[in-house]
Amino acid sequence: MKKAALLSLPLLLAACNTTGTPGGSNASVTVSPNKTSVTTTAGQLAGTTTYAFTNKAGGREVTINSATLTWTDTTTKTAKSETVSVPSFTLPAGLTCAAATSNPSAACNFNDSGTIYADRTLSKTFSDAELFAKVLSANPSASNLPVTVQFNGTQNGLPFSFTSTAQGGDDGKPAEAAPKPLLTINTTGTQPYSGSLSITASGNFDVTSKVKSLVLEVSDSKGNIDNTSFTSVNPNVSFSVDTSKYPDGALTLKIIALTESGLRGESTPQTVQIRNISAPTISILSPDANSTVTGPVTVRVQLRQSTSAFTLTPFNGSNDVRLDVRDFQGRIVKTTYGKANRVSEGIFEAYIPLDLIGSEFSSNAYTITATAQAVLTDDSTRTLNAATPITTKVNNTKPPALSVLMPAYVEDPYAGATRSILSRNSALEIQGSDDGGITDIRVDFICDVATALPTQSCPASPFTHNIPVNVAGVVYRIFEIGALLDAQPYVQNGNYSLRVTASDGSGNSNVQEMPVRVSRATVDSDIAGLAEQSIVDNIVEDTRPGELNIRSARWVIPGSDGSVPGRTVNRVRVSTLAYDNTTNTLIPTRQRLDPVFSAGSTIQLTQSFADEGSYRIDYIVQDLVTGVTRYYQGGIIVVKRNAS
Structure with a gap:
């Protein structure tokens, strides 16, 4: 403990952190420069001066933020002065302590052990332009002009010798020079x-x-x-x-x-x-909080980097995200796992299928909790959790089955993040089934700020398109989504989550979701090696009385070089759609899906006709390397019977 006899009034003032009046003087502070003359170079103040500010032992803390320069006008012989601002700093009180050894600006608390009063010195460097600019403006041509510099809060003025030589412009005034910050x-x-x-x-x-x-x-x-x-x-x-x-x-x-x-x-x-060590954030993007689930859903979990890079520790195998479903009593009734994949810089997402409809689940309230373990750059491990409440509705009938056939994933969504590409020339092929009948299929483009492109703006609500169905059994629907991208609502180029929902009359629904990219660029519209449109050729006509006027025809996609048939450059996925005696492009009468055609394949189909009617063959082709999806609508062949 310090002895009372060692305390002095200056030291007590310093210990109380009393501050001198700005602009006034403080008898305890002196200042000295590392030079006493200032000279312009080419008419400019280009140099700097370092000033050592010393607070005597026991002196009060002082804030320095201005300086007053005084000189005598060489013409009028009158005193001139200008006050200029300098970058503010605080000169510590006249105390020293352990902290002041490594940091000259450190303030010392007198009550701390080891604190004693002593001189404190702090050096500051100011550009000569900061202090002497107004002197130069008033004295563009001066030789050894005496100038006194007095910083606020200091005891002594500093004598300087100021010399300047005017650099003539066209008007004889000094030429302006670029700043030197x-x-x-x-x-x-x-x-x-x-x-x-x-x-x-x-x-x-x-x-x-x-x-x-x-x-x-x-x-x-x-x-x-x-x-x-x-x-x-x-x-x-x-x-x-x-x-x-x-x-x-x-x-x-x-x-x-x-x-x-x-x-x-x-x-x-x-x-x-x-380095600011901070854990990433985790959130459940779908299903929506407090939504009602009536069928299988895909839980979309997103992890977003804060400032620190991170890796994820797997729970089992390669699965690094765990989903726990808890009932209203907090008991875990189901656990499943998934893998988070990088979708953009610092953003990882996992798409995990989840089915809470069945005999073991009742209509009730549940909470879905997503958990991940992140290892940060300092090797610390943080456990991340996000939860969303839902309710389930179990009916006597099962929810519709639903598959998005085109476009498809270019690669395993749990192993990569390549997105399928939709353009003005794309179409969706959707398959659904329900014993009681599907009432409608809804297509949503959901924009997420975290994965959006820099040029993309995310609206508050998704872009929604609805397809009425009202058909029982297995249904196929072809949705010319490319024709709607430019309509209202306008779907901007960028990254989206494509969500397809099939609903039945009992209120059940099935939701499937996949990442896609909307692009109107030409490179994202064309299938490598193939032309922009299909053609109908090899039409075999029959003119015999009573026979059909056309016996067969071929629907084929030419090459981008004009060759017929064209050959693909990459592997492709092909859906062949037949329309017999119908002009409804939404509902094909026959369809065939070829998951993979190897590179160098041709896309063609020759059809023979046995009855009168109109016939058309369409193709939906997806490049399995680039992800581009293109819809080829074929020409119509009208078959009639010749007169007898």
Whole structure:
């Protein structure tokens, strides 16, 4: 414990952190420069001066934020003075402690063990343009002009000798020079930094310049550049950068100074390392919270990186996401697993099928909980959880069966993230069945901000299209989605989750969901090696009386080079759709699905006719390498019987 006899009034004032009056004097603070003369170069103030501020033992804490410069006008012989602002800083009280050994700016608490009163010195470097710009403006041509500099809160004035030589422009005035900004990182300690980063920006503008803006440009480790968050119209400014808003790694800082006349200057970039250890977030994107589930669903789980990179620890095999279903009493009634795959930078998603309809489940309230274990860059493991409440409705009839046949996954969705591509020339093929009849099939394009492209805007509601059905048994529906992309609602190019819902008259539904990309680019519309349209050729006619006028015809897709038939460049998936005596493109009378045609295959079908009527063959083709899906609508052949 300290002895009372050692306390003095100055020391008590310092221990109470009393601050001197800004702009006034403090008898305990002195300052000395590393030079006493300032000279312009080519009419510009390009140098810097370092000032050592010393607070005597027991002196009060002092804030320095301005300086007053005084000189005698050489013409009128009258005293002139100008007060300028300098980047504010605090000179600690006249106490020293262990913290002050490594950090000259550290404040010491007198009540802490080891704190004693002693002189404290802090050095600050200011550009000569900051302090002497107004002197130069008033004295463009001066030789050894005595100038006194008095910082607020200090005891002594500093004598300087100021020399300037006017550089003549066309009008004899000094020519404006580009600013030469200076960046100072005030934060001390060992990198990587976390939390807030203190930055001082000095514009070093020419005395004749008008300041337009001073910008701190921040570039993160992912290549993102932020030059809008930190701006000022002042020639000197301090910024506080919240490093937790940027990904861990290198953070590059640069000051950009702009003048009203269009001149620009940039400081030397400085790179620091940052690390703010934070766990990723986990959320359940579907089914929606508080929704009613009447059939099998696909649970979509998303993990999103905060600032720290992470990996996931598998629960079993390669499955790293666990779903637990709890009843209203909190008991786990079902557990299933899935794998999260990378869909974009820092974003992982898992699509996990879940069926809560059956004899072992009743109509009730349940909670779906998704769990994952993330290993962060500091090797710590965080357990992540997200939950969503749902209710189930079990009826006597089962929910409809539902499959999206075209487009299909280009690769295993649990092993990769390649999206099928839908363009203006695409179509969907949907198969459903229900013993009581499917009432309708709904198609939703759901936009998620986390996986959206940079040019994509996500609306609050999904893009929804509905197909009336009202048919029992097995149904096929062809949906020309490409023709609707440009309609209202307009579906913007970008990444979506394609959700297809089949409902029956009992209120049951089946939901299937898959990631797709909407693109109107030509490269995302064409099937490699194939033309844009199919043709009908090899028409065999018969002119005999009483016979059908056409015996057979071929529907074929030419090559992009004009060859017939064309040959595919990549593996493709092909759905062949036949329309006999119908013009309803939604409902084919016959269909065949070929999961894989090898590269170099032709797409053609020759049909013979036994009855009068109209006939058409369509194709939906998906490139299994690029993901592009294209709909080829064939020509119509009308078959009639010749007169006898």
